[in-house]
Amino acid sequence: MSNPSTFAPSFSLADMDMRARDIFRDVVEGYLETGLPVGSKTLALSGGRSLSPATIRSVMAELSRYGLLTSAHASAGRVPTQAGLRLFVDGLLEIGDIGKAERNTVEAKLAAAGQDPEALMQNASAMLAGLTGGAGLVLAPLSGTQERALRHVEFVNLDGDQALVVLVHEDGAVENRIMARPAGLLPSSLERAGNFLSARLKGRRLSEAREDVLAEIAAGEAQIDVAAATLIKKGLAEWSEPEDRQRRSLIVRGQSHLLDNLEARTDVERIRQLFDDLERKEELIDLMDRTEDADGVKIFIGSENPLFSLSGSSVVIAPYRDQQSNILGALGVIGPTRLNYARVIPMMDYTAQLLGRLLHR
Template structure:
């Protein structure tokens, strides 16, 4: 498909008017528009026959299609992308929605947890859009206050990480076969002594600098657990989300038109839980400062379900991308309204994180 700027330049005024009316009609009502209806809606007089000629040209460009014989026209996914890139005016979040967002997404003495803040934001976006609200959190950049290891079973332990802001995170870690409770305690005590009030990255660097001393100061198994644990937490997960929050799945199910679409949505939810594709989409948000829109088959994750994602990154006090927030919905989203809502919410979350 041609670039939006090139394609827009190749359309005359009446072609743009007809295309815009078809897309806006679809986004508002979800129904195809026919030539007779369109001829009455145009700002200039144009016969239904002339409208059909224009529609035929737009169809040849891949911007619209006929859902069945003798029907009106609907935008294709390529047409929606073209509309979003070339025609859509997003504007600002209106005052009422701004107040609603701020009242539901807040961080105070009653709800200090970052997880609570992000869950509230996801739930709020779900309610505003009648879609699913999505929040993706990347690895934490906070400071550690306490680490504890709890033996679960042979080869597995629960690492309890307490962060400086009061959040508590549990992670299951692999441990060498035969690791004793005393060795787990020794590793935890060593980390609490040398990693307290440091980020995971800083703690890893301190331990690496003390590598020779580590071998003489603690048991070999404990030393291995310390090094591998910090490498896993601060290295292998770098840039990858630690948590995915999705609220409002039922909204998408309720808007599905048939059982086949419901089954496709369930596959989408399964894919989301695996996170791989959504992680790559988060990487894409880092390349820009604002909202990204993924429509249907433009992304493998949404190709089967025919869904769209409107997503924006949120940043910490150092302007590093630490997560993303967005809305999953059908391709028939009110993009002009949703885009500024997502953008404003992402900025608000960033400001709240900076203050924490």
């Protein structure tokens, strides 16, 4: 599980004795379960403790001084701060495997989409929203040249100073592009450039092979002339432009679930801000893009993610991959900071694995 480290509380788990650690865990778990402050009397009556409420209050006060717990006033129960939640998630959260019943539910929901990739991603987003009580996100795979395996490349001479490049993908899709033709480039050089690229790109994504092709040209090992090499380098640069990569969509389902959370109902401004944030699709896509290379599930709590800092929401994101472990996109859940992380994390992980397999079966 990969996590940002925005919060760095000066009081760590290593600084806690077992009593403080147990009380801290019980406060956080109680809050995550109910959304309500946890009082010393409640803790004294639970878990078979032999501690008095006064002793527990003293420990909770110490944890509050170190920024891990907070309360509305001195006599109120405590809730974890964002720093406290981060410490709990990183060090005390016990994550099991997804249960058989939930596994069957995830499989059934996704299987209902049949062979339609768009319906599959729509179902995944709605299913995550329903099972977690938050908003579900699915970032669709990139559809640009860089992210699809190629079968063949061919250059065709055009009138003027232009050339047509024909990109044939392994899935049968064909892209035709017009590009400037370097001065002095002969028709035979166009053919050699196409053969050179076809041999090196066949069955590979451009993003995987680009550096290898450029290194071979730079080392003088490519059996092509200078004009053909210039054409290839120009083409690789153009096909790698950001606008070629952004032909993707973000599917958001379950926004209404966010209205059901107890905290949100008491703060209309936070709900308005959260819904405003959800409308900023480009920034959401950028957030998910930047977390796709994580080893596993990544968690942002409250202001750790600037996009949702004002609404105080948590975001859980997991990449999904094809059978060759290439990252296709990402899926996520947005909800209150008191998300049931122990349940959400294995569910996200399993859904990501299944979605990747089904998209490329």
